[in-house]
Amino acid sequence: MSARNTIIETVAKNKPALIPLPEMDFSQFETPVDLFEAFSKQLLVVGGRLIEMNDESGLSQLIQQEKSAGVNIINRVTNMGEPDVVPENAAALHAVDKAYISGAFGVAENGAIWVWESAMGQRILPFICQQLVLVLRRKQLVANMHLAYNRINVQEEGFGVFIAGPSKTADIEQSLVIGAHGPKALSVIILH
Amino acid sequence: MSKSHAALAAEFTADENRTDWHDETLWWVRQKRDKAVQQIPEWEILRQWASAIKEHTLSKLDEYLAIFEREAISNGIKVHWANDATAHNEIILKIIKEHSISKIVKSKSMLTEECHLNEYLHQSGIEVIDTDLGERIVQFRGEPPSHIVLPAIHLKKEDVSETFHEHLGTEKGNNDPQYLTESARTHLREKFIQSELAITGVNFAIAETGGFVVCTNEGNADMGAHAAKIHIACMGIEKIIPKAEHLGVFTRMLARSATGQAITTYTSHFHRPRPGQEMHIVIVNNGRSRQLGREDFRNSLKCIRCAACFNTCPVYRRSGGHSYHTAVAGPIGSILNPNLDMKANADLPFASTLCGSCTNVCPVKINIHEQLWKWRQVIAEEGLVAPSKKMSMQVLGYILSKPSLYRLIGKTGRWVLRHMPLLVKFKSLNPWYKQREMPEAPSESFRDWYKKNRRS
Numbered sequence: 001m002s003a004r005n006t007i008i009e010t011v012a013k014n015k016p017a018l019i020p021l022p023e024m025d026f027s028q029f030e031t032p033v034d035l036f037e038a039f040s041k042q043l044l045v046v047g048g049r050l051i052e053m054n055d056e057s058g059l060s061q062l063i064q065q066e067k068s069a070g071v072n073i074i075n076r077v078t079n080m081g082e083p084d085v086v087p088e089n090a091a092a093l094h095a096v097d098k099a100y101i102s103g104a105f106g107v108a109e110n111g112a113i114w115v116w117e118s119a120m121g122q123r124i125l126p127f128i129c130q131q132l133v134l135v136l137r138r139k140q141l142v143a144n145m146h147l148a149y150n151r152i153n154v155q156e157e158g159f160g161v162f163i164a165g166p167s168k169t170a171d172i173e174q175s176l177v178i179g180a181h182g183p184k185a186l187s188v189i190i191l192h
Numbered sequence: 193m194s195k196s197h198a199a200l201a202a203e204f205t206a207d208e209n210r211t212d213w214h215d216e217t218l219w220w221v222r223q224k225r226d227k228a229v230q231q232i233p234e235w236e237i238l239r240q241w242a243s244a245i246k247e248h249t250l251s252k253l254d255e256y257l258a259i260f261e262r263e264a265i266s267n268g269i270k271v272h273w274a275n276d277a278t279a280h281n282e283i284i285l286k287i288i289k290e291h292s293i294s295k296i297v298k299s300k301s302m303l304t305e306e307c308h309l310n311e312y313l314h315q316s317g318i319e320v321i322d323t324d325l326g327e328r329i330v331q332f333r334g335e336p337p338s339h340i341v342l343p344a345i346h347l348k349k350e351d352v353s354e355t356f357h358e359h360l361g362t363e364k365g366n367n368d369p370q371y372l373t374e375s376a377r378t379h380l381r382e383k384f385i386q387s388e389l390a391i392t393g394v395n396f397a398i399a400e401t402g403g404f405v406v407c408t409n410e411g412n413a414d415m416g417a418h419a420a421k422i423h424i425a426c427m428g429i430e431k432i433i434p435k436a437e438h439l440g441v442f443t444r445m446l447a448r449s450a451t452g453q454a455i456t457t458y459t460s461h462f463h464r465p466r467p468g469q470e471m472h473i474v475i476v477n478n479g480r481s482r483q484l485g486r487e488d489f490r491n492s493l494k495c496i497r498c499a500a501c502f503n504t505c506p507v508y509r510r511s512g513g514h515s516y517h518t519a520v521a522g523p524i525g526s527i528l529n530p531n532l533d534m535k536a537n538a539d540l541p542f543a544s545t546l547c548g549s550c551t552n553v554c555p556v557k558i559n560i561h562e563q564l565w566k567w568r569q570v571i572a573e574e575g576l577v578a579p580s581k582k583m584s585m586q587v588l589g590y591i592l593s594k595p596s597l598y599r600l601i602g603k604t605g606r607w608v609l610r611h612m613p614l615l616v617k618f619k620s621l622n623p624w625y626k627q628r629e630m631p632e633a634p635s636e637s638f639r640d641w642y643k644k645n646r647r648s
């Protein structure tokens with residue numbers, strides 16, 4: 001018999017009698033009145049930086065300035081014209097200083113932001129860049145993870161990720177170090 | 193037989209300062225967990241849901257496994273099944289050989305530790321680079337991880353500095369965690385970019401959508417998986433959850449229970465390989481279906497590997513992860529490992545004071561300390577109890593079957609503790625008191641007190 005059938009049959013034989021799924025009513029949970037305030041607070045806790053802007057023009061100005069100053073930038077924010085094409089090869093991306101990527105929405109309870117593969121161009125981009133900038137609109141916020149999963153169909157794209165702050169580790173004597181393998185900094189630009 | 197927990201624990205506690213430091217460090221992590229949990233008023237409801245979702249899943253696991261397989265295949269993922277550790281290792285070796293690959297990176301996966309994948313591949317001349325910082329440190333040192341979330345928690349920064357000086361050429365005596373992490377970052381980024389194949393674990397596998405979720409703080413699972421041409425994700429059959437909406441419950445609990453963070457930095461959802469990439473999932477049994485059939489122990493399969501039970505355990509904190517001589521240490525390991533090999537791990541259910549703190553912190557409500565107690569009875573019945581423990585087990589079993597005798601002995605015990613503490617502390621008779629003072633014995637038991645004080 002195949003390993004698959006052996007496993008499934010033993011499981012079927014050994015499993016307990018049916019136990020029903022719980023009824024989950026998460027609308028009973030308290031949510032913050034001001035999502036933006038709660039999100040901003042959590043973003044700081046996870047090591048992120050918040051930048052508020054009025055509109056995209058400020059953002060495109062900033063990117064232009066940085067580009068002309070020689071910063072190696074990949075800009076994937078689509079509402080400012082054509083996004084930059086992202087090379088497929090990881091070695092080519094290793095030198096990227098800063099990537100600008102649109103987040104789908106943020107989560108107030110933990111400062112995480114959902115990012116779709118389509119926004120990244122290449123899946124590795126938000127991880128391999130030295131600094132990551134995620135761009136969100138102020139109204140794109142949910143209170144908690146239940147509402148976050150309500151809002152997405154996780155299989156819509158091949159890959160998607162919640163990102164909460166820059167990459168970090170505390171593997172050496174529990175001392176927090178920002179910048180493990182991924183970005184050493186995460187900024188979130190909130191467009192009002 | 194290899195050394196028992198008690199013998200290995202004695203080696204660890206020989207260095208008293210280090211033992212104290214280990215104890216305090218883990219207690220600090222436990223306190224961070226408490227603070228995070230206290231901020232969530234609905235925590236107990238979440239525990240209830242998490243437990244119920246897992247129990248439901250186990251009661252339909254055969255169906256969910258089949259659904260998961262079907263959906264994953266339709267997502268373009270190749271699904272493999274391994275009934276034991278050897279089969280798991282062989283499947284991975286075969287994929288490596290088919291593509292004649294030599295550059296392999298791996299992020300944290302306790303399952304691959306349980307299967308001893310690295311050693312197996314090493315025998316075929318294939319080297320795997322562990323990319324989690326803590327795992328890389330212990331890999332350099334030729335040690336196994338001592339904790340499932342904090343693999344190098346038994347080491348001090350001086351140890352890491354020495355190891356990195358030897359293997360990465362860092363400055364001798366530079367113990368700065370920032371500097372050491374930066375050096376590892378440079379070293380490992382090179383490995384990521386060169387890697388042809390990435391192995392990752394799985395935190396949650398969603399039956400309904402045929403995808404899986406991997407959680408890290410460092411970003412190493414993503415760096416590996418998105419750089420390599422082939423991604424192999426390894427999962428035990430118990431990683432299944434029915435629906436994506438259930439992730440809302442588990443992602444709220446995992447990191448809070450583990451380190452006190454509200455969520456891990458990266459919660460990555462993989463559903464299809466990227467263009468040109470190959471994605472594999474290896475679904476592993478390795479004794480889990482047997483545990484499912486043990487009524488008293490099946491609900492250990494609800495575990496989401498947060499390690500909260502490790503951090504709170506007075507025995508783990510003072511004996512160190514290596515004293516458990518298995519891939520998964522701590523209280524939950526002491527329940528899972530006797531299922532894998534009862535004889536080799538017969539000592540582990542005894543490595544507990546049965547204080548119940550593990551059960552209190554467990555986010556999926558596993559009755560850990562009760563299961564440890566039950567394993568002791570099973571192990572005693574199988575005649576596998578070490579002689580020093582056998583005596584007290586037999587006496588204990590007899591006493592527990594006779595309630596009035598139990599109460600009398602309790603009285604006597606309290607009397608002995610108050611009047612002859614040195615006897616109880618005498619090392620060879622009572623190893624747990626080697627490193628600690630005994631508590632003051634209450635002059636009356638709760639039962640005596642209750643009888644005297646109840647108003648009826």
Ligand code: SF4
Binds near residue numbers: 499501502550553554
């Ligand atoms: S048994 Fe519970 S507390 Fe321990 S690692 Fe598993 S889920 Fe966490």
